[in-house]
Amino acid sequence: MALDGKVAVVTGAAQGLGKAFAEILLQNGAKVALLDVNEKEGKSTKAAFEAEFGASRTLFHVCDVSSEEVFKDAFQKTVQHFGRVDIFCNNAGITNEVSWEKTIEINLKGVVRGTYMALEHMKTENGGGGGVIINVASMAGVVHLAGAPIYTATKHAVVGFSRAMAEFSAAAGYGVRICMLCPAFVRTDILNALKEKDKLGEFFRLKHLTENLLDVAGLMETSDVAKVFLQMLLDDSKNGAALLVTPRGAAYVDFPAANEIPCSPL
Ligand SMILES: NC(=O)c1ccc[n+]([C@@H]2O[C@H](COP(=O)([O-])OP(=O)(O)OC[C@H]3O[C@@H](n4cnc5c(N)ncnc54)[C@H](O)[C@@H]3O)[C@@H](O)[C@H]2O)c1
Numbered sequence: 001m002a003l004d005g006k007v008a009v010v011t012g013a014a015q016g017l018g019k020a021f022a023e024i025l026l027q028n029g030a031k032v033a034l035l036d037v038n039e040k041e042g043k044s045t046k047a048a049f050e051a052e053f054g055a056s057r058t059l060f061h062v063c064d065v066s067s068e069e070v071f072k073d074a075f076q077k078t079v080q081h082f083g084r085v086d087i088f089c090n091n092a093g094i095t096n097e098v099s100w101e102k103t104i105e106i107n108l109k110g111v112v113r114g115t116y117m118a119l120e121h122m123k124t125e126n127g128g129g130g131g132v133i134i135n136v137a138s139m140a141g142v143v144h145l146a147g148a149p150i151y152t153a154t155k156h157a158v159v160g161f162s163r164a165m166a167e168f169s170a171a172a173g174y175g176v177r178i179c180m181l182c183p184a185f186v187r188t189d190i191l192n193a194l195k196e197k198d199k200l201g202e203f204f205r206l207k208h209l210t211e212n213l214l215d216v217a218g219l220m221e222t223s224d225v226a227k228v229f230l231q232m233l234l235d236d237s238k239n240g241a242a243l244l245v246t247p248r249g250a251a252y253v254d255f256p257a258a259n260e261i262p263c264s265p266l
């Protein structure tokens, strides 16, 4: 199979999109390390994957991506266990506009941390085997959610950071591709934030706007997004690409060049 012998790390893999990404990686022959802060859910998911794919191809570590020490330790234990990492998916993310610093710690700093760790291990100048990093942003990384400004900011930052790092990686000859996944709404627990004033605070008053957006946009299943995730992962021609995924289909974002940024004359 396409990923036979490859080793992948997926953060936030205990449930939701991360679990679906891990599953499709396993279905296509990869070995997968599941990293997640939720120990109970993570162990349950690991057990389910072990039953289906065998103990030798799955690993679970409790890991909070907002802790440099914990994240590094989980990554190092993964390398010790499998001997290598070829694919790294920075997927873990939350929505919390009240504890907004926590949202930045996880959604942005966690992705930066994971990207840097993966590059350090994978880059060919260090004797690494090269590889692919997929950073999970959101359609909110390209358009904005007035009801979730910090979530929007972190996802825009993931897009900007990943695009810059992709160009740097190519210029430096690291042998590592970096791409972004930008799904619209997917049926997972993160959407519960829409109903939670303690997570939206001041922005709760606009939840109807996001609910209307959700009605218009539609809701995808995690398995739909996972299929598109795999397509991008396997496309060696893609580096620095952002893939929008909606119920109407998937398409790569055409980012404007610096001298083509659309703006109205003064
Ligand atoms: N569901 C959507 O509509 C949607 C759309 C676009 C992008 N996304 C993004 O997809 C990613 C996955 O979210 P989801 O929709 O599957 O939600 P989810 O809440 O179902 O899953 C998130 C997972 O991340 C884990 N996690 C949270 N904080 C963590 C931390 N500090 N360290 C490690 N793991 C942590 C959770 O335990 C959970 O297992 C997020 O980055 C989210 O922003 C979601």
Ligand SMILES: CCCCC/C=C\C=C\[C@H](O)C/C=C\C/C=C\CCCC(=O)O
Pocket (backbone or CB within 6 Å): 095, 137, 138, 139, 140, 143, 144, 145, 146, 147, 148, 151, 183, 184, 185, 186, 190, 191, 193, 194, 200, 206, 207, 210, 213, 216, 217, 246
């Ligand atoms: C106001 C509360 C927002 C809570 C957000 C929680 C989770 C967000 C999940 C996704 O990342 C958001 C995805 C898309 C939002 C942006 C644009 C949707 C437009 C879709 C379309 O027009 O096809």
